[in-house]
Amino acid sequence: MSASKVLVACWLGLVALSVCTVLLGNAGATQALATGVLLAAFGKAWLITDGFMELRHAPRAWRLLLLGWPLVMAIGMLLTLL
Amino acid sequence: MSTSAETLARAPRRLPGDLAMWFFILAELTVFAILILAFAVTQMFNPQLFDQSRAALDSSTGLALTLGLLTSGLFAALSVEQVRQARQGRAALLLLAALASSCVYVALKLDEYRHLAGLGLGMEHNTFFTLYWILTGFHFLHVLLGMLILAWLAERCRRGAYRPDDHGGLESGVLYWHMVDLVWVLLFPLVYVLR
Numbered sequence: 001m002s003a004s005k006v007l008v009a010c011w012l013g014l015v016a017l018s019v020c021t022v023l024l025g026n027a028g029a030t031q032a033l034a035t036g037v038l039l040a041a042f043g044k045a046w047l048i049t050d051g052f053m054e055l056r057h058a059p060r061a062w063r064l065l066l067l068g069w070p071l072v073m074a075i076g077m078l079l080t081l082l
Numbered sequence: 083m084s085t086s087a088e089t090l091a092r093a094p095r096r097l098p099g100d101l102a103m104w105f106f107i108l109a110e111l112t113v114f115a116i117l118i119l120a121f122a123v124t125q126m127f128n129p130q131l132f133d134q135s136r137a138a139l140d141s142s143t144g145l146a147l148t149l150g151l152l153t154s155g156l157f158a159a160l161s162v163e164q165v166r167q168a169r170q171g172r173a174a175l176l177l178l179a180a181l182a183s184s185c186v187y188v189a190l191k192l193d194e195y196r197h198l199a200g201l202g203l204g205m206e207h208n209t210f211f212t213l214y215w216i217l218t219g220f221h222f223l224h225v226l227l228g229m230l231i232l233a234w235l236a237e238r239c240r241r242g243a244y245r246p247d248d249h250g251g252l253e254s255g256v257l258y259w260h261m262v263d264l265v266w267v268l269l270f271p272l273v274y275v276l277r
Binding site for chain 1 (some may be wrong): 096122158160271
């Protein structure tokens with residue numbers, strides 16, 4: 001797959017996950033739904049860092065560092081909702 | 083004879099853009115992390131106040147804001163690919179498209195700010211709105227700076243300033259824009275969606 005097609009595929013994934021985020025949020029206020037919303041947010045962050053920012057080809061330390069940020073944010077938010 | 087998989091495995095890993103930009107991005111993410119976690123922790127102690135206040139926000143608007151930024155990010159990323167194929171003119175047009183898409187975000191956000199201010203839901207209304215204005219306002223300023231950078235990159239592309247083997251400045255500017263997207267995808271559920 002060409003680099004441009006990979007980027008468009010990432011964008012389609014980002015759009016789908018954004019719509020899922022709103023649908024899950026409107027469905028209610030349970031712990032499971034909140035976890036789903038945060039998983040979608042982490043998925044979007046992964047598509048941005050590995051796809052748009054091209055970190056999938058970068059040294060592993062930088063890739064993990066940039067993926068660690070949304071992971072810590074999502075876990076932090078989830079803990080405050082428990 | 084080596085396979086394409088072996089060739090890929092041997093390909094040196096490369097960090098796009100300038101190393102200084104990555105340290106700048108890390109510094110920005112640290113500041114946003116403090117603000118995001120401050121919002122989340124304050125919400126933990128005032129869940130009812132935050133739920134009631136969040137009702138004044140429209141998650142559909144939040145979704146439209148998100149799509150505006152993400153589409154802009156796609157155009158910006160595609161512009162880098164075009165420069166790598168020595169198509170600077172197309173890259174300039176894609177950067178202008180990224181700028182136009184970000185204008186959708188700015189227009190919607192300003193409309194939301196105007197609506198909330200009209201309802202008297204300013205920074206001093208309650209804790210939720212204090213944090214809402216600080217967090218989204220700080221991000222909004224980053225969007226405006228990013229738009230200036232996109233405009234500058236578009237002009238540089240139009241002048242033919244980048245080459246397929248020399249476009250680190252373009253990569254760095256576009257990385258800043260992706261950082262603005264990255265922050266928003268965490269900020270959006272926290273402010274508009276999570277209850």
